[in-house]
Amino acid sequence: PSPQCPLCGEAAGPELEEHLRARHRHLLGDPGTRNGEQLYECPMCSLTCTNIQILEEHVELHLEEHNFSEDIRDLELAQQLQTEEDERQRSEEEKREREEFKKLQRQYGLDNSGGFKQQFLKNMEREVDRGRMLPFEYHKRKADMMESLASGIDDGKTKTSGVIEALCKYYQNENKDVRRVWLSAGVDHFHSSLGDRGWGCGYRNFQMLLSSLLQNSSFNDCLRDTTLIPSIPKIQSMIEDAWREGFDPHGASHFNNRLHGSKAWIGACEIYSLLTSLRIKCQIIDFHKPTGPMGTHPRLFEWILHYYSTDNEGGAKVVCTSKPPIYLQHQGHSRTVVGIEEKKNKTLCLLLFDPGCSSQQMQKLLKQNSDGSGLKLLRKFVGSLKEKQYQIVAVDGVLSLEEKAARCRASQVLTAEKIP
Structure with missing residues (x-):
């Protein structure tokens, strides 16, 4: 230039x-x-x-x-x-x-806004304000709730018993499209209450699983200190006890080693730690990705069929097994598997107890003249389970003290069996 x-x-x-x-x-x-x-x-x-x-x-x-x-x-x-x-x-x-962290804390009940008791009282006060509950009923239910919390025993107000037995009878006479059906040992259904609505499904499913184990004499020894169904705050304390014993330190740190007095959601790892701490032998199976077309999980259904049909190979159409139910977890919710149907066209259908189902709905299944329409609540076909990932916790016997200690050490890095 x-x-x-x-x-x-x-x-x-x-x-x-x-x-x-x-x-x-x-x-x-x-x-x-x-x-x-x-x-x-x-x-x-x-x-x-x-x-x-x-x-x-x-x-x-x-x-x-x-x-x-x-x-x-x-x-x-x-x-x-x-x-x-x-x-x-x-x-x-x-x-x-x-902001995301605060939202997650709120969502998973870790925001110090109180736990079961605080939510129960708040929801009852709301019912009184809206004229849906009389003040004397509020005081009676508050007293019952305080008694249940003090004893650590669930008050049984959300429990429905006898559904598995009613299903056994129903299937004996059903001859439309079910070729064979396998059912769990007896299970009581528990649903969420005013105190745990929105976050208590994991605890309610544990109560269902425990209700079945308590009816099975093989588990008498492990459960001699837990002969009645514990309340949700008591289950929270029991999981904290398992953490103190050394189970799943990584999972415990996620909750700051504290569940009691919170609305924290729990999942398969907490159920595994709690059962193992009680010397109940169980395993986590992780169906970590779909194994069928359109995001379905046929391998999950096959695994559950194998679980119920092993040792139950006879030709009977209705097989009432002695197997405990299975804890089934996916992102945001958990349910309890209580059986599986094989249709005449060879398709499989799970039978699930959902803590979101009310007692009124569950009691329809107890009616003698049931036409089976209530089963819609329980039935889930392969096409209905399309979450990205499912985890199950399946009980498989009793542990010796040595086996329990070995599993506690192994849970320093808790791993699941992955399928596929």
């Missing part, structure tokens, strides 16, 4: 000297002389020289220096703006993460 005049910035080209003389003579003054030689003075510093070319090169260096420092300033400004933008984004990200 043509050299620019250092005084006015115009492009002066090779005629810089003439330009300086013509335009800026008054600034330059007359060139001085030294030993008879003509001297040229740099307009940007006090240097004088005898050669106009040298002066031009010298002035160009000044200009390059000037441009370079301009570039440096631009670069510094750009870096400063980028740093400010990065900081703004980081603080927004941190704010978003804090």
